[in-house]
Amino acid sequence: MFALLFFAWSMTPSLLPRPWYLQGVAAGICSATGYLIGLGLARLTRWLGFRPVWSERARWRGNVLFAVVTGIWVPVSLLMGAHWQEQVRELVGVRTDEQTYYGLVLGVAAVVAAGLRAVGLLLRAASRRVAAAGARFVPPRVARLTGAVVVAVLAVLVVDGALVNGLLAVVNRLAATADRGDHPGVVRPTAPERSGSPDSRVPWESLGKEGRAFVSGGPTAAELSAFTGRPARTPIRVYGGLSSAGSLPEVAALVVAELERTGAFDRAVLAVVTTTGTGWVDPGATEALEHVYGGDTAIAALQYSYLPSWAAFVADRESPQAAGSELFDQVYATWEQRPPDRRPELVVYGESLGAYGGQAAFSGLQDMTTRTSGALWTGTPNSTRVWEELTADRDQGTPQRLPVVDSGAAVRFADHPADLDLAAPWGGRRVVYLQHSTDPVVWWSPQLLTRRPDWLGEARAPDVSPQMTWLPAITFWQLTMDLVFSTDVPPGQGHHYGPAETAEAWAHILEPPGWTGADTERYRELVEAREGGEER
Incomplete structure (x- = not known):
């Protein structure tokens, strides 16, 4: 029975x-x-x-x-x-x-x-x-x-x-073994602004499959100039692979050396990215930042594992946190030595396991807003300490799926970018958590076995079935199955965070000079046209 x-x-x-x-x-x-x-x-x-x-x-x-x-x-x-x-x-x-x-x-x-x-x-x-x-x-x-x-x-x-x-x-x-291969179309970059190029101190072969894809991809200066209508610069992308140096601190030091070699500390924005398990960097989020700032950017990342994210999350939760802390701390130490008027805007980014590892570099929200100009975290896993603390300390009466903390003075949570527009003023150092109501990575937790979460006791988001309810043990296994194909949905749903919404989030965080809502819409159209062409 x-x-x-x-x-x-x-x-x-x-x-x-x-x-x-x-x-x-x-x-x-x-x-x-x-x-x-x-x-x-x-x-x-x-x-x-x-x-x-x-x-x-x-x-x-x-x-x-x-x-x-x-x-x-x-x-x-x-x-x-x-x-x-x-x-x-x-x-x-x-x-x-x-x-x-x-x-x-x-x-x-x-x-x-x-x-x-x-x-x-x-x-x-x-x-x-x-x-x-x-x-x-x-x-x-x-x-x-x-x-x-x-x-x-x-x-x-x-x-x-x-x-x-x-x-x-x-x-x-x-x-x-797969890390030694390459994605189709990946070729060694020749621009000095890229790790793995002839001018780089990092051997091309040591970058790993995802690292090579990262440094060889992205928009060119000509493409950025065509979009912005203004002269653009070649974006800087530096990366360290697992075999680029003997240890994690040495890889991070090599990445910092690459930042200095490429002149990254003279750019308008410097982003420190914590990758997912294989070393993958979301091209949508990085290209969005590069378009928003017309290529006057530098992005730094490193690889800490060969394992895909699900396996890394099961087997080794310490490596992403160690990588996120090590890379940011070394970049911050170099950035802090520069005169305040000659520093770039220092931002941090991570998606999924990258968000889990990247937030480990900070003791809490105050530390994050003190040492950075802003942060963007997408699809943060439920067990991430800083995320847990902020969600638990949300203002009374605000829902767990879209918490408001201190009226949104420093941090804001969004299912869609429009959720970032709150009535209260937003400070100069801004942190954004993009988290879809349908993303099982955000909402999966072992506690689902025995306890109903707040987000299932509150008013549902429009894209969550009104018939969904918490059932002991059942809901846990349902969300576990949801994790398997969490990215096989359209942008804006599940664990699929599209370039257009990340571009809008970056614009909210950094308020780039000259960027308007019309630019966000033009970028959305550019992304949709490109994706439509790829499908054809």
């Missing part, structure tokens, strides 16, 4: 549309969870002394009734799930009709649930064997408890040590 109830609950909508096979995995896990809870409650009632005796006729009638209910309940749940998924697709602008395949959810769910139940039976059998051996030396109840604890600990050690670490080791080897 509990497995059936949890199966139906798993069909309810979450933040993003789920492919039928992921829905099947979620339904199987949730059904197994419900079965385990029901089994636990049944054993608890027996342990308390309630042991109802049913006649064979009553058992037969009960089983028939349960079969009839199941025969109706499951198809209705599948149909409602397909309807809700279609509703979520419409809300986030994804038009992929998968109702035809939704019947396959039941098959996938059955396989997953049966597999998890088999694992549970194996663990129980092992626990009983250990208990039987221990019963020769200690009382039976102590032996059963000891057996359960021993098997549980061994299972965790096997999963965490052998399976997870083994999988991550394989992923790391594959990622390191």
Whole structure:
């Protein structure tokens, strides 16, 4: 009964549309969870002394009734799930009709649930064997408890040590191999303003796949001049790869040396970027900054891992924080030595795991606004300390999804850039958190297993299904599935932060001279035209 109830609950909508096979995995896990809870409650009632005796006729009638209910309940749940998924697709602008395949959810769910139940039976059998051996030396109840604890600990050690670490080791080897390749169209830059060029102290081959893409990409001075209508400069992009130096501090020092070599400290804006796991830098955010300032910019970043972000977040949460702190501290130390009237605007940026690592360079909001001219964080993971503190300290009556802190004097949160326009005045040092209401990276948390978050108890955003509700354990697994395809949605939804919205955020943060709302709209049109051409 509990497995059936949890199966139906798993069909309810979450933040993003789920492919039928992921829905099947979620339904199987949730059904197994419900079965385990029901089994636990049944054993608890027996342990308390309630042991109802049913006649064979009553058992037969009960089983028939349960079969009839199941025969109706499951198809209705599948149909409602397909309807809700279609509703979520419409809300986030994804038009992929998968109702035809939704019947396959039941098959996938059955396989997953049966597999998890088999694992549970194996663990129980092992626990009983250990208990039987221990019963020769200690009382039976102590032996059963000891057996359960021993098997549980061994299972965790096997999963965490052998399976997870083994999988991550394989992923790391594959990622390191892939890091030696290149994206299509990537060529070594010749401009001295780029790391890896003939004038650079950083070897081209040491930059890694994402580093080479970063320094070889971006708009040219001619393209920027055509957009702004004014003379433009070639943007500076410097980067350090994992193999560019022997240690993280040495890589950061090499990046600072590249900044000095290229004259980055004489530009109007200097941005310190904390990358994602593979060393990726979001081209949309960097190109937006370069367009806003007509190329009078310098952007610095480094690689700290071969692992993709999801694997780095599971295996090594210290490296992104160490990289974010090391690079910013070294850049800041050099920047601070210059006369105040000859310093560029110093800003920081990070997306996803980069936002998690980049914020580790600061003790809090005051430190961030003291040592920088501004910050842009997009898609910040829920476990980021500074983000957590600011969200918890929000002004009374403001929602968790769009918190207001101190009337928005220094920091502002936005689902869309228009949310940055508050009635209260905004100070000169500005911090912006872009966080879509439908971004599972921002809202996923282990606490979803047992506690309803504030954002699901408040008024929903227009693009979040009104039928979404918090359900114990269920919501956790739903958002876990949402993470898989969180970027496969249009810009402005999920974990997809488009160049136009980041350009508008940069304009709010830095207020560049001569930049107007009309320029933001022209840039939006430029991005849309370019993306349309790429699709064709």
